[in-house]
Amino acid sequence: MALGLFRVCLVVVTAIINHPLLFPRENATVPENEEEIIRQMQAHQEKLQLEQLRLEEEVARLAAEREALERVAEEGQQQNESRAAWDLWSTLCMILFLVIEVWRQDHQDGPSPECLEEDELPGLDGAPLRGLTLPNRATLDHFYERCIRGATADAARTREFVEGFVDDLLEALRSLCSRASDMEVEDFIGVDSMYENWQVNKPLRCDLFVPFMPPEPYHFHPELWCSCRSVPLDRQGYGQIKVVRADEDTLGCICGKTKLGEDMLCLLHGKNNVMRPGGEAADLLCAGDSPYLDTMRVMKWFQTALTKAWHRIAHKYEFDLAFGQLDTPGSLKIKFRSGKFMPFNLIPVIQCDDSDLYFVSHLPGEPFGETPASSTDWLLSFAVYERHFLRMTAKALPEGACHLSCLQIASFLLSKQSRLTGPSGLGNYHLKTALLHLLLARRPADWKAGHLDARLHEMLCFLEKSLLEKKLHHFFIGNRKVPEAMGLPEAVRRAEPLNLFRPFVLQRSLYRKTVDSFYEMLKNAPVLISEYSLHIPSDHASLPQKAVVL
Structure with a gap:
């Protein structure tokens, strides 16, 4: 109890001593103008508010920059992902194109000789030749008998x-x-x-x-x-x-395969020989x-x-x-x-x-x-080999086969077109090359006399495809499908294929003229065959040419 009263008294005494009115401090001063204090406080407050605004703007700017950096990083990542996807797609496409090209090169000479279905003809879907309507078989037979067989x-x-x-x-x-x-x-x-x-x-x-x-x-x-x-x-x-x-056959002497010194002399080949x-x-x-x-x-x-x-x-x-x-x-x-x-x-x-x-x-x-x-x-x-191949193939074909008839009709149409529009880059040797390729691809039974119209249409399709691709391979050079019984030299069989239409790649004007002449020939073929089936015009004979007497 006494301790509690002592504490109360101590508190009262302390309060009295510290009261500024009873015991004023020596260094204490009372502000004379309260308005000045208030004005200073307001200025300080405005300063603090401005500082706060500046800090808020700085924080906002930093936040915006951080968001922009994050956005750029995100876009870069998306671009990298899309670029990686595009590169992957391009690589896959290239691989696919290479596979298709390899497959095409392996099958460019046509289907195997065992079977060549009608759906596998060498013509192009949607090409103008697909709409070509040749005369019926009776007209073709009459045309052949009247204009070709009689002429030969x-x-x-x-x-x-x-x-x-x-x-x-x-x-x-x-x-x-x-x-x-x-x-x-x-x-x-x-x-x-x-x-x-x-x-x-x-x-x-x-x-x-x-x-x-x-x-x-x-x-x-x-x-x-x-x-x-x-x-x-x-x-x-x-x-x-x-x-x-x-x-002097260097194949049998070592001097043709090595360098001899100035003092060395070949006993077989003298310097004066x-x-x-x-x-x-x-x-x-x-x-x-x-x-x-x-x-x-x-x-x-x-x-x-x-x-x-x-x-x-x-x-x-x-x-x-x-x-x-x-x-x-x-x-x-x-x-x-x-x-x-x-x-x-x-x-x-x-x-x-x-x-x-x-x-x-x-x-x-x-x-x-x-x-x-x-x-x-x-x-x-290869003219002698071509003659041997045709004779060898004819032995396996049916009697009265139409293979030479197709070649004769195509050659006839080409010669007449050349008289109308002038010579082009397409010649009889190309026609014969197309026939040789088809003879190797088709079964012998497909060359019956009754298939003349189908085989002629197929031959023209083959020529059109070759012209559009600017590629007609030589029949013997690099063609390993040629029977070994032909006796071709091994160097020729293993050589790179020779493209007979390669000049078309270098000579665009010649190529354009040849293509136009070819399609003009196809356009005129039905009318020309029908007209020559009825009568033989007077221009059927060759025109005389200049000659130099020996």
């Missing part, structure tokens, strides 16, 4: 007459040549349409290969370029022919600066030799012999006194080793071709 009825007599005359001409040529210094001319070989039984256009023309060999001790060493991967595309299908001595340009090489029709055979020198030699041979036997015949085209070696015409003429081609060729391949300076009757870069470039011809 005397083909056998023409071949017999030309062959007899050429035998005599070549024999006269041999009698004028020296075996020790001149080229040795061998027997001729019949090739192309007249010997494959599908010649249509008149006058009938025979194409004859005349192989020749150099005098001993020289021989030809052909160099195939279709088997070399380093050869440019425009050089495929060509080759060169080197003239070498029999004792090399055939130098301008010496014996010039007499052997080689180019001036190389040991390779020159096409221009061969052409001049052959034309000169034929002229001398004809002058030797001209007294035996009652007709004249003339050159048909001066820039084509061996293009000849027999001119009868009645005004008629009979053209034929004697083509100097070089056999490639022991095969049926031959090097030629040109392909007779073709509308275009890539000009060789050098006069020592020779074109490789």
Whole structure:
């Protein structure tokens, strides 16, 4: 109790002592003007409010910047995700396109020979050719009998007459040549349409290969370029022919495969035994600066030799012999006194080793071709193999097969179109190549005589597809589907495929003209066949051409 009263008293005493009125402090001052204090307090408050606003604005700015950074980061992440998805999609598309291209390359020669259904025809869906309506089979048969079979009825007599005359001409040529210094001319070989039984256009023309060999001790060493991967595309299908001595065959001597020192001498090949340009090489029709055979020198030699041979036997015949085209070696015409003429081609060729391949300076009757870069470039011809393949295939086809009829009708339409609009980049050799591909793809039973209209339509479809793709592969080069019984050299079978339509890729104007001419031919085909089925116009005979009398 006493402790509680003491505490109360202590509190009262403390309050009295600290009261400012009873005991004023020495240093304490009372503000004289309360308004000044209030004004200062308001100014301080406004200052604090401004500071607060500044801080709030700063916080808002920082928040906005942070949101913008977050938004940019989010958009970048989305773009990265979309870019990754796009890259993945592009990669998948590229892989898909590559797979499709590989599949197309593997099947570009058409379906397997075992079966080729109607839905697998080489034409293009929706293409203009799908709407082509050819005349019925009866009209086609009548057209063929009246305009084609009748026009080629005397083909056998023409071949017999030309062959007899050429035998005599070549024999006269041999009698004028020296075996020790001149080229040795061998027997001729019949090739192309007249010997494959599908010649249509008149006058009938025979194409004859005349192989020749150099005098001993020289021989030809052909160099195939279709088997070399380093050869440019425009050089495929060509080759060169080197003239070498029999004792200078570098294939059998080590000096041709290694470098000998200055003091080393090959016992087989002396330094003075090399055939130098301008010496014996010039007499052997080689180019001036190389040991390779020159096409221009061969052409001049052959034309000169034929002229001398004809002058030797001209007294035996009652007709004249003339050159048909001066820039084509061996293009000849027999001119009868009645005004008629009979053209034929004697083509100097070089056999490639022991095969049926031959090097030629040109392909007779073709509308275009890539000009060789050098006069020592020779074109490789498969004409003999083509004739063998057609004969071998005919043995397996039904009697009266329509394969040659298709080729004859297509060749007939092409020749008439060429007279209307001029020659184009499409020639008979392309038509024959298309037929060879289809013969390899179709079953023998599909070539019955009653299937003429279907096979003709299919052949035109194949040509249209090839033109639109600018791709028509050579039938033999790089085609491993060709039967091994043909005996093709392995280097040719394993070579890269040769595109016969490659000039269309480089020559756009020629390609456009060819496509327009082809579709114009398709448009005119029904009317042309119907008209020629009723009568044969007077322009069916060939127009005369200029000639140079020998």
